[in-house]
Amino acid sequence: MADLAPGAPLTVGFDLDMTLLDTRPGIKATYDAIAAETGVWIDSALAVTRLGPPLEVELAHWFPEERITEVADRYRAMYPHxxxxxxxxxxxxxxxxxxxxxxxGRAVVVTGKHGPNARLHLDHVGIGVDALAGSVWAQEKGAVLRAEGASVYVGDHLGDITGARAADALAVAVATGPFGAEALREAGADVVLDDLTAFPEWLESHLLGEPTRSR
Structure with missing residues (x-):
């Protein structure tokens, strides 16, 4: 686990879906539109409980392998609207x-979502970040976080904890996604917060060198 070296710039990574943003209603609508267009039934209510992994992982539950790339491209084209x-x-x-x-410090978003669509989300809600990397998941996030010099990564999914571990960064989990606080702790999160409202106070304590703890 990386500690912030004296004098080193602070960089904090954030996941997007269900960490910074509630994207479930729009994602559900997009799956419903894909189902209507293709004639393939998709349980969109179930799909939005599994946000985190790349789109192709979810589509594999509903489409044969040979159609996944085609449907993923169509989904991403629909998504902005x-x-x-x-x-x-x-x-x-x-x-x-x-x-x-x-x-x-620098705030960077590292997400499994298609990067251009992630950027549209951030612009839509008016959250500015210093860097954005999309289409990376679990251990792949670790390489991006290392390149950005992130000492903290904040996410809601077990895959985000894996990404933080791969970057030797502090894994801060928020219980706003598919996993509760206990599951996040059991998966190895260093800190578990109910939601991001507790993050500024925790960050202040962290930078003061106080013991890492959940809130």
Whole structure:
């Protein structure tokens, strides 16, 4: 687990879906539109309980392998119109990003979502970040976080904990996604927060060198 070296710039990574933003309504609408267009039934209510892994992982539950690339491309083309307008910041999201920047740090988003669509989401809700990397998942996130010099990664999914571990970064989990606090702790999160409203206070304590603890 990486500690912030004295004098080193602070960089905090954030996941997007169900960490910074509630994207479920728009994603559900996009799956419903894909189902209507293709004639293939998709349980969109179930699909939005499994956000985190790449789109292709979810599509594999509903389409044969030879159609996944085609359907994924169509989904991503629809997405700006069906999903982006419906997204909402989760409680504390703006304040969490601002807390990093107020302390002279960089806030970066590292997400499994298609990068251009992730950017549209952030622009739509008015959350500015210093860097964005899309289409990376689990251990792949670790390489991006290392390249960005992130010492903290904040996410809601077990795959985000894996990504933080791969980067030797502090794994801060928020219980706003598919996993509860206990499951996140059992998966190895260093810190578990109910949501991002607790993040600025935790960050202040972390930077003061106080013992890492959940809130």
């Amino acid at each position: 069906t999903a982006v307008p419906a997204c909402l910041p989760l409680p504390g999201a703006r304040e969490a990003v601002e807390a990093v920047r107020a302390r002279g």
